[in-house]
Amino acid sequence: MVIDEQWDPKPKKGIPDMPIKEIPPIFVNILRSIGILFIILIIFSVMFGSIFVSVGAGEAGVKFNQFGGVEEEELGEGLHIVPPWVSVTKYSVRSETYTMSEAQNEGQITGDDQIKALTVEGLTLGLDITVRYRLIPDDVSNVHQKLGANYAEKIIRPTIRSSIREVVATKTALQVYGEERQLVAGEMLMSIDNALGNDGIVVEEVLVRNVVLPTKVAEAIEAKLQADQDAQRMIFVKQKEQLEAERKIIEANGIANSTIAKAHGEAEALGIINEQLAKNPNLINYKYIEMLQGQEIQTMLVPTDQGIILDASS
Known part of the structure; x- marks a missing residue:
């Protein structure tokens, strides 16, 4: 079999001839x-845990280095790569609430957890309190190091109870129970916030949801509040009646002024008439005759000194 060395197969369409180059050793x-x-990272991940840490929305991560302890820099929201020897504890930095209430299963503690506090008069009040707070994201590492994940029970709960009692001790029962309740809640907020500020916790709101008084005190306060309301109502009625009396006085003065003005007008008009009569005495006869025109009369009499008698029958 003879092979023609000059035979050249027809090249394929669309595939140009490209020289194959070797990959440089540095890239290899x-x-x-x-x-x-990558293999080493996989081995470490399997041995010590994942190197990828995801911090969710409203969270901050605290890094604990096995060789150096808690690190100051927190992890923000998102995906992070950390060494295998670093563990991450996540904390919520959203607004949280802590409730102490008399109602069952309403607060963090099951059963009656109402705060009992003495007023300045020595009366014992029961208070249902809800405190809204949040962790400062940049101080989460300090909270983790000093207090741990159970920080609410370790610091927030006792601080709330202590601050509430300190504030109530300077107030009367009526101030805590009555219209000044919001002002008292504001003082409680300032007291708790000052106490927790150094621990990386911000207090946003204090709600005094319910105040329980001794029965006799409650009845006395209710009676006083009712008396105050009645007094305010009487003041309102008195003011209303006074305004009505003033209105009538003004109205009477207006009528009197109108009458006086009318009298002055009539007097002035009479003065003008008298003045004209003095100038022309016959004017009164003319007005008298003018008044009688159109009336059914047979005879009209006029003063005899005028020497005039009119026969109205014609």
Whole structure:
């Protein structure tokens, strides 16, 4: 069989001839190093845990280094890569609430957890309190190191109870129970916030949801509040009646002024008439005759000193 060495197969369409170049050794070494590093990371992840940490919305992560303890820099929201020897504890930095109430299963503690506090008169009040607070994101590491994950029971609960009692001790029962309740709640907020500020906790609101008084005191306060309301109502009625009396006085003065003005007008008009009569005495006869015109009369009499008698029958 004879092979024609001059035969050249027809090249395929669309595939140009490209020379094959060898990969430089430096790139081969880089790829090999990346592969080895990736394998090492996988081995460490399997042995010590994942190196990828996801911090959710409204959270902050605290890093604990096995060789150095708690690190100051917190992890923000998102995905992070941390060394295998670093563990991350996540804390919520959203607004949280702590409730102490008499009602069952309403607060963090099951059963009656109402705060009992003495007023300035020595009366014992029961208070249902809800405190809204949040952690400062940049201080979460300090909270983790000093207090731990159970910080609410360790610091927030006793601070609330102590501050509430201190504030109530300077107030009367009526101030805590009555219209000044919001002002008292504001003082409680300031007291609790000052106490927790150094621990990386911000207090946003204090709600005094219910105040329980001794029965006799409650009845006395209710009676006083009712008396105050009645007094306010009487003041309102008195003011209303006074305004009505003033209105009538003004109205009477207006009528009197109108009458006086009318009298002055009539007097002035009479003065003008008298003045004209003095100038022309016959004017009164003329007005008298003018008034009688159109009336059914047979005879009209006029003063005899005028010497005039009119026969109205014609």
